[in-house]
Amino acid sequence: MPVDLRIPFEPPFDTVLVANRGEIACRVIRTCARLGLRTVAVYSDADDGARHVREADLAVRLGPAPAAQSYLDIEAVLAACKATGAGAVHPGYGFLSENAAFAEALAAAGIIFVGPGVRALGIMGDKIRAKNHVASHGVPVVPGVARAGLDDGELAAAAGQVGYPLLIKPSAGGGGKGMHAVAGPEELPAALAAARRVAAAAFGDDTLLLERLVRSPRHIEVQVLADNHGAVIHLGERECSLQRRHQKVIEEAPSPLLDAGTRARIGAAACRAAASVGYSGAGTVEFLVSDEAPDEFFFMEMNTRLQVEHPVTEMVTGLDLVEWQLRIAADEPLALAQDEVQLHGHAVEARVYAENPEQGFLPAAGTVLALAEPAGEGVRVDSSLAPGLRIPASYDPMLSKVIAWGADRNQALRRLEQALAGTVVLGLHTNLEYLRLLLADPQVRAGRLDTGLIERKLPSLPFHRPGGPDLAVAAVAALAWQRRRAGLPDPALDPGREPAADVPPWRRGDGWRPGAPAAQLVSLAAGPGEDRQVQVAGTPGRARVGTGGPDGAAIEVMLHPGAVTVDGVRYPAAWAVDEEATLWLNYGGRTMAFGIRDRDQRLHQAPEQLGHAGESSPEVRSPMPGTVTAVAVRSGEQVAAGQTLLSVEAMKMEHRLTAPLAGEVTLNLKPGDLVKAGQLVAVIRPAEPGQNTKDEAHA
Structure with a gap:
């Protein structure tokens, strides 16, 4: 709870526009509401209906999904302030929070920027300038080279004075983007080129600095x-030392060090x-x-x-x-x-x-x-x-x-x-x-x-691998979903609901037979190449599941609202199925995903697996939704196995897609194109025997 300092708050503004999104926008809105201030949310088309939009008193659309056309559009934010009478802007973090031009524009419009002055933003927003500045005020700094305008040759010459191992850092920006550790001089040219490219794309400034790499470093702020x-x-x-790729994961206060x-x-x-x-x-x-x-x-x-x-x-x-x-x-x-x-x-x-x-x-x-x-x-x-x-x-x-x-x-x-x-x-x-x-x-x-x-x-790290009990629970949950789709609620999950009267018994998918119900086959994809077929006898209210485990014993499973019983032990549980027929299951404190595969999908995949056994697929698909940031080859070009074809960025992460085999590539994408998860982005026509690949041609 906040410390009660018993200080009344009578600011010169009554409305605060929160120029951000996500959890930080919600967090700022919460404090503003406690202080009696009216709040304005801003949002892009991708965030229409987001939680921060729902929790604010007013909300203004800024533009389409790309941040440059919405959350980073200074004029759009200023227009939102004027439209709602906002007297102050809280920028959260990221986006415009450290943008001196934004602070100046707000000041010119008579709007208070909830942040430091332009001088502080300017000096501390440039790593080179900031390091030199604080050093002159008695703050210890890491040995290195921090001067604007140095080209790669000058940086390479200075690297010897800094000493290896060293760290390359973009002068502008943060979050670890563009940072590269370099063990020796042979790695430096490629690392400088990569750092400049990322810095220019992410921050619009490819200025770099070099620092001595501190061994066993801890990040304390x-x-x-x-x-x-x-x-x-x-x-x-x-203490912010638990990081992956320079992105903090777990933080604590105070530091145990x-x-x-x-x-x-x-x-x-x-x-x-x-x-x-x-x-x-x-x-x-x-x-x-x-x-x-x-x-x-x-x-x-x-x-x-x-x-x-x-x-x-x-x-x-x-x-x-x-x-x-x-x-x-x-x-x-x-x-x-x-x-x-x-x-x-x-x-x-x-x-x-x-x-x-x-x-x-x-x-x-x-x-x-x-x-x-x-x-x-x-x-x-x-x-x-x-x-x-x-x-x-x-x-x-x-x-x-x-x-x-x-x-x-x-x-x-x-x-x-x-x-x-x-x-x-x-x-x-x-x-x-x-x-x-x-x-x-x-x-x-x-x-x-x-x-x-x-x-x-x-x-x-011992990541959990779905075992027999997990498959049993997933199979029964999948069966419950299939029953509901067929209008067959289970008494344990849907008390009082009757089956749809117009569903013939042979279309219900519940194992109905003229004599006794038969065991039903549930096919689950627990991961790439991990398809499992599970036999379920009974209904989700009480089922015996054979998972093909080593002991061959069936597992007793019962679904309840918010819980599941496995072999007599009851656990909290939750499950849901998305539009792609993926079953999301939380059970035993873990969340797992299983693809529910119907008979047509199993029949379709069987010949595919037969034809491509032991072979690499010639298709290249995007593993995530995102934006194409770079295309490294031309359509029709000969490529080698493992060669980078294009890069896709999503959620501040860049992923390189490579050729699975040697041959002729076909692709029709350009930087800026949007791709979906699983979208086909390139196809490789395998090289004929004796045909030169790109590597062979330059041997």
């Missing part, structure tokens, strides 16, 4: 608050960095700390906005950071001095993403068919989810954040694990199981963290 009257305080630090003395020193350095640019509002100063030398820290960058992980700071301080952003924007002085800031207990946050960890963390899209979010002592959920909500592929894949507080770190971790176990999202893949596996890791439990830990642990 300090939350600061600064008012317009010269006061700057810090609210302690957050720092002692009280280092905490005070790193906090003072963060305040110096903020004061050096006349900072105003809430901001975060990020530091790199070596696990091998925890008393040393180096400035990385300053995020001139609210951070995704701000709830853990709120949980241990009792302060509402959004409220203080609004109060500072209304020109109020800070009500707390540094010595009055106290940290109580420990808080841990996990980010729930729409992605499939078992398929290389490919972004996922879909419709939320069923939803259960946790609650309880010390548990908080910041979410954008709602039943029936369509999750688009156009934006960041984060769906929600689950946060747990405890009197100590162990209690916070236990509560978070229980909260994640109680989170159910059916209709799309999420990283919930992956989060729980990370929290169970002995090194994570012990607080022995670094930014490379997840990458090292991933290959050995």
